[in-house]
Amino acid sequence: MRVFRPFLLFIAVAAVLVGAGTMLAVAETPAAGTTLASAEPMPTASASSGHCIMPTPFMRRNHMQLLMHDRRTEVHQGVREQGHNLEDCMNCHAVRDEQGRAVPITDSRHFCNKCHGSAAVAIDCFSCHRSTPESGRANAEASR
Amino acid sequence: MAAIATATLVSPPRRLQTVAAALAMVIVIALASALYMEENGHWVTGMTNYVVWGLPHVFAIFLIVAASGALNVASIASVFGRTTYKPLAPLSGLLAIALLAGGLSVLVLDLGRPDRLLVAMLNQNLSSIFAWNIFLYSGFFAVVGVYLWTMLAKRYSRFTTAAGTAAFVWRLVLTTGTGSIFGFLVARDAFHSAIMAPLFIAMSLAYGLAVFLLVLVALSKLGGPDVPAELIGRLGKLLGILVAAQLYFVAVFHLTNLYAAKGIALERYLLLEGGIYPWLFWVGQVILGGVLPLVLCLGRRTTSASLLLAAALVVLGGLAQVYFIVIGGQSYPMSVLPDWVLHSSFGDGEISRYVPTLPEGLLGLGGMALALVLVLVGCSVLRILPTSLEHHK
Amino acid sequence: MNTDRRTFLKTAIAAGGAITIAPGVFLVAEAEAEAKPAEEPFSPKQRWGLLIDSSRCRAGCSSCVEACQKEQGWHSDNLGAADPQWIRKVEASDPRTGVSISLPVMCQHCAHPPCVDVCPTGASFRRVDGIVQVDRHLCIGCRYCMMACPYRARSFVHENIDDQRTHTPRGKGCVEACNLCSHRVDTGGGPACAEACPEGAMTFGDLNDPNSAISQALHKHHAVQLRPELKLDNGVQYLGI
Numbered sequence: 001m002r003v004f005r006p007f008l009l010f011i012a013v014a015a016v017l018v019g020a021g022t023m024l025a026v027a028e029t030p031a032a033g034t035t036l037a038s039a040e041p042m043p044t045a046s047a048s049s050g051h052c053i054m055p056t057p058f059m060r061r062n063h064m065q066l067l068m069h070d071r072r073t074e075v076h077q078g079v080r081e082q083g084h085n086l087e088d089c090m091n092c093h094a095v096r097d098e099q100g101r102a103v104p105i106t107d108s109r110h111f112c113n114k115c116h117g118s119a120a121v122a123i124d125c126f127s128c129h130r131s132t133p134e135s136g137r138a139n140a141e142a143s144r
Numbered sequence: 145m146a147a148i149a150t151a152t153l154v155s156p157p158r159r160l161q162t163v164a165a166a167l168a169m170v171i172v173i174a175l176a177s178a179l180y181m182e183e184n185g186h187w188v189t190g191m192t193n194y195v196v197w198g199l200p201h202v203f204a205i206f207l208i209v210a211a212s213g214a215l216n217v218a219s220i221a222s223v224f225g226r227t228t229y230k231p232l233a234p235l236s237g238l239l240a241i242a243l244l245a246g247g248l249s250v251l252v253l254d255l256g257r258p259d260r261l262l263v264a265m266l267n268q269n270l271s272s273i274f275a276w277n278i279f280l281y282s283g284f285f286a287v288v289g290v291y292l293w294t295m296l297a298k299r300y301s302r303f304t305t306a307a308g309t310a311a312f313v314w315r316l317v318l319t320t321g322t323g324s325i326f327g328f329l330v331a332r333d334a335f336h337s338a339i340m341a342p343l344f345i346a347m348s349l350a351y352g353l354a355v356f357l358l359v360l361v362a363l364s365k366l367g368g369p370d371v372p373a374e375l376i377g378r379l380g381k382l383l384g385i386l387v388a389a390q391l392y393f394v395a396v397f398h399l400t401n402l403y404a405a406k407g408i409a410l411e412r413y414l415l416l417e418g419g420i421y422p423w424l425f426w427v428g429q430v431i432l433g434g435v436l437p438l439v440l441c442l443g444r445r446t447t448s449a450s451l452l453l454a455a456a457l458v459v460l461g462g463l464a465q466v467y468f469i470v471i472g473g474q475s476y477p478m479s480v481l482p483d484w485v486l487h488s489s490f491g492d493g494e495i496s497r498y499v500p501t502l503p504e505g506l507l508g509l510g511g512m513a514l515a516l517v518l519v520l521v522g523c524s525v526l527r528i529l530p531t532s533l534e535h536h537k
Numbered sequence: 538m539n540t541d542r543r544t545f546l547k548t549a550i551a552a553g554g555a556i557t558i559a560p561g562v563f564l565v566a567e568a569e570a571e572a573k574p575a576e577e578p579f580s581p582k583q584r585w586g587l588l589i590d591s592s593r594c595r596a597g598c599s600s601c602v603e604a605c606q607k608e609q610g611w612h613s614d615n616l617g618a619a620d621p622q623w624i625r626k627v628e629a630s631d632p633r634t635g636v637s638i639s640l641p642v643m644c645q646h647c648a649h650p651p652c653v654d655v656c657p658t659g660a661s662f663r664r665v666d667g668i669v670q671v672d673r674h675l676c677i678g679c680r681y682c683m684m685a686c687p688y689r690a691r692s693f694v695h696e697n698i699d700d701q702r703t704h705t706p707r708g709k710g711c712v713e714a715c716n717l718c719s720h721r722v723d724t725g726g727g728p729a730c731a732e733a734c735p736e737g738a739m740t741f742g743d744l745n746d747p748n749s750a751i752s753q754a755l756h757k758h759h760a761v762q763l764r765p766e767l768k769l770d771n772g773v774q775y776l777g778i
Contacts, residue, residue: 256678
């Protein structure tokens with residue numbers, strides 16, 4: 001066992017290095033540029049109706065359950081309920097940059113990052129879902 | 145019988161550390177490769193939409209199949225009551241667990257979304273052979289773990305035979321499951337065959353014993369007990385018989401295809417005209433991994449060196465064989481309109497090319513290194529190895 | 538809503554059925570099927586299918602492929618065999634007779650899909666209305682479905698993606714395929730490929746509705762399924778092969 005100790009140490013160091021590397025690489029959510037105090041998500045001017053499908057306090061606590069429930073009914077049962085899909089969330093809550101383009105999830109100003117950045121809760125939605133309104137697509141392409 | 149004296153591995157100074165450090169290095173490189181693949185996407189590998197499983201799967205399947213076979217020696221001791229092999233049974237169990245862990249790590253790290261492993265644990269489609277295998281693999285760890293426990297904790301030794309029998313049955317079912325991953329694929333003629341399950345069992349018996357022999361001898365250089373030539377001789381003879389059994393199933397599989405008119409084009413591709421694949425079959429699998437070990441193991445004059453060479457050849461031939469089965473089978477054109485000549489922008493009617501890249505190869509090697517490190521760790525912290533093998537002739 | 542709309546659609550179905558002119562020639566009735574209200578689940582009474590008349594499909598034409606790319610947002614990234622392809626044009630010739638045909642091939646929406654059987658997590662699933670699709674929330678990227686599919690209809694996303702269509706989430710590490718434009722079907726429409734075909738060679742509709750144009754056509758002509766020996770009961774069927 002005594003002979004074995006340096007080996008264990010090596011494994012431990014290797015594991016720590018690999019772990020740190022993984023965390024650096026996997027941290028796709030950019031660090032929040034905002035402090036906790038300013039991290040209150042506010043619906044932006046682009047919200048046409050001016051209010052969310054539910055009151056803000058409810059949404060803050062429960063948006064994930066709504067999304068989880070609706071993803072099941074939409075993908076598996078074909079229920080396409082107006083206002084209840086991620087598309088509508090993104091349309092209303094888009095944050096525009098100086099040029100008026102909706103910022104993607106890789107930008108710390110994105111609506112979801114305001115809380116998720118400081119709460120350090122990684123979201124997996126945008127590894128597949130579009131994080132901006134599709135009208136922003138033309139803008140993005142024009143700027144290339 | 146008298147209790148077997150066992151001990152943890154105490155190696156000559158520096159030797160164990162050097163080996164372990166080298167293996168750990170390979171593992172670190174493999175993890176970096178996996179990270180690179182996940183960050184960029186699988187286009188940095190040779191895998192495509194046409195050949196969807198590549199080199200990582202070759203290594204993973206080899207290791208998983210060998211894991212089941214590594215239990216041979218323990219089974220002979222506990223199930224078939226050959227006390228000669230009893231001192232080696234714990235190493236046999238440990239090696240089985242280590243090889244399975246190595247293989248599964250490679251498989252998981254190659255997933256498109258390895259971060260969703262929990263999803264796979266929580267959502268199971270019970271008609272999927274893959275889902276059955278998740279159950280069979282976890283169960284294998286548990287069953288062999290308990291078996292190992294009964295061997296190491298002397299007061300539970302009366303349960304060894306029962307646990308050993310359970311492990312024996314479990315590993316046969318497990319390898320049936322692994323073979324059926326391919327055997328149940330109705331769409332592809334190169335795979336769809338009931339013989340895949342017994343073929344994989346025969347493969348597992350040969351690969352597992354070969355790996356066991358090599359590991360046992362390697363451990364003796366790292367402070368483990370000396371391995372008597374007579375023991376190597378006996379295990380070598382068994383290896384020869386298992387290699388023969390494996391060749392038999394291979395022959396039946398190809399003859400069945402050759403007998404039917406519809407199978408001739410496939411066999412012509414696999415055995416004659418398919419570029420690298422006929423070479424892998426005839427030179428890699430049949431000559432190096434089959435005929436040569438047969439001659440070395442079952443010939444009149446055998447030495448320890450020639451038997452160890454045979455074991456190494458079985459491992460090499462085994463890798464060639466799994467590559468041939470998994471990738472050769474996928475490269476053969478699967479036609480949506482059989483008998484028509486097809487052209488499309490998606491490679492219809494064409495042989496699918498696969499050129500492995502470095503990262504996927506390194507990931508696969510990492511699985512092997514992980515298995516060996518686990519064996520070293522196990523032998524170092526548990527009393528796996530007997531102090532001597534001479535007394536138990 | 539919807540009684541008015543339904544009545545209208547039913548009339549459309551009847552009209553669509555009526556304008557079948559000659560064997561192999563019938564007009565596409567795009568919104569022929571009884572559409573469900575968008576906010577209700579789809580019905581197990583329906584089985585969506587596609588009938589493709591290869592005798593009217595022109596070699597070299599790829600309107601359906603382009604329409605699919607535009608609608609679903611997939612495209613080539615110059616990765617060769619690693620590029621996604623939800624639908625492809627296959628040019629086939631019979632070496633014994635010299636006959637050659639052209640046909641689009643995509644997910645065949647089998648009633649007994651091998652991809653669904655083998656998927657370990659249930660990410661590959663068949664909706665009760667017959668559409669086979671991938672729930673990307675459950676897909677772990679093992680690619681076993683791609684090994685199992687007899688039509689090579691599925692693609693694995695090999696690269697990072699950031700220009701998805703809103704209604705078609707796509708992402709690296711998951712498997713994807715034709716879903717008959719389920720987002721359009723759920724709101725009363727049909728797949729983009731069928732709509733785009735300049736020859737009207739693709740008919741979308743409800744296989745379970747005897748009055749639908751697709752059922753009527755299947756009643757009159759002998760349609761074939763690709764790889765019929767597998768007995769997968771495909772939702773996509775072909776004329777003229």
